[in-house]
Amino acid sequence: MSRKYFGTDGVRGRVGQAPITPDFVMRLGYSAGKVLLDQHDMPAGERPAVLIGKDTRLSGYMLESALEAGFSAAGVEVFLVGPLPTPAVAYLTRALRLQAGIVISASHNPYYDNGIKFFSARGAKLPDQVERAIEAGIDQPMQCAAPADLGRVRRIEDARGRYIEFCKSTFPNDLDLRGLKIVVDCAHGAAYQIAPSVFHELGADVVTIGAQPNGLNINDGVGATAPRALCEAVLANRADLGIALDGDADRLQMVDAEGNLYDGDQLLFAIVRSRARTSRVKGVVGTLMSNLALEHALKKMEIPFARAAVGDRYVVEMLHEKGWLYGGENSGHILAMDRHTTGDGIVAALQVLAAMRECGGDLKGLLAELVLYPQKLINVPVASASAWKDHPVIAAALAETEAGLAGRGRVLLRASGTEPLLRVMVEGESESEVANTAEKLAGVVREAMQ
16 A cells, blocks of 8 residues: 655655645644554553654744644653754664654755654664554544643753764774864754764864754755865865765765765765675665666675665665665765664764775775766656656667667666656766767657657
8 A cells, every 4th residue: 555645755845735734743743653652562651752853944843843742642752852863863762762753854855845754763764554554543533642641742952962972983993083174064954063073073173064054044055965065165175075964964975185076876885895894795785876886896896786766765675675784875875784773974974984094095095996987867857757667669769778788887767756757867888878878768758758
């Protein structure tokens, strides 16, 4: 059964439009609370408890209050932590032995969007069946708990410090960051009071940008989805490297001293290669969008590689299925399951920095062995993004294109999950061949789908 409200990463949308409205979010909190009450057999006198964090969007205040009311009405205890990265909520939920963690964030989206993400007691995304159970109760009448059974709401004052110490604990005890000048771009988001402290306390000279949130500027020209600001700041400050996070700090991009940008595929490779020096890496999970060069580089190292659907949720699911530890997306979601249960931009950056320290070189030298293949992505507007699969002309053109690349590249046609678009991606060794092939295939798709 498909989900009505939940997408690949919780419930998300434009603030003030369904489903991101106060009344819906209150009912969402109430339904989630009732599911927790049904699933957890608590000792006498105790009740389930949840942690609620948020990013820096102005709408977070409104949605936090609505969620708080819904959970309290269901009889569930609530702990508030204020602005805190998504992976911090996952960590604290697990560390405090709570029954669920909730993040109010739309990640890398503009300020006028927002969303609600859930984590289980283990700090992982909720299973599909739990999300379906929550959805089933959203449209049911609310029956408020008796006055004596309402959930209490408290604030955790030391949440920020606890998470900073956790992040630092993922960096080797015998290493430090002394002598490194690092520019940290917090995207005016949830990590603005945390990320600079982590790197500073490990010894780095930290220059901070994107750390003046006003409720409306999250991800606006800064952060992992707008890395030009970081590239310019690294050069202007003559820094050794730069680190860019997104609005909820689960995504990472890095920049070397020359202003060169490195994406999730490259940073994942740096982490895996470092781990492979001291232990066996069973395998790595990427996505359909992961660069072919990463797959080939891992093959040379005799490390298996598998592709999941686009979305860190699906990468995590495949990692669990295969019993592997490392995976990620080229967008910057990086999973190191030996360090955290979910994607964490700060923790991932620390693993790359540890690899640098162990090798004794800089970021450019660390990643010199992996040269990404050129990619060309063209978005083709269509009335129905799913109809292409049964179209004989498109199927023939796709087969012809794949045969023409003859193992020197690959082709991906993928329907957008949020817009009426068909994404045409071609990747290969030759930039000119990739561009020409992508334009030709996109032309066939455009004409066939008219």
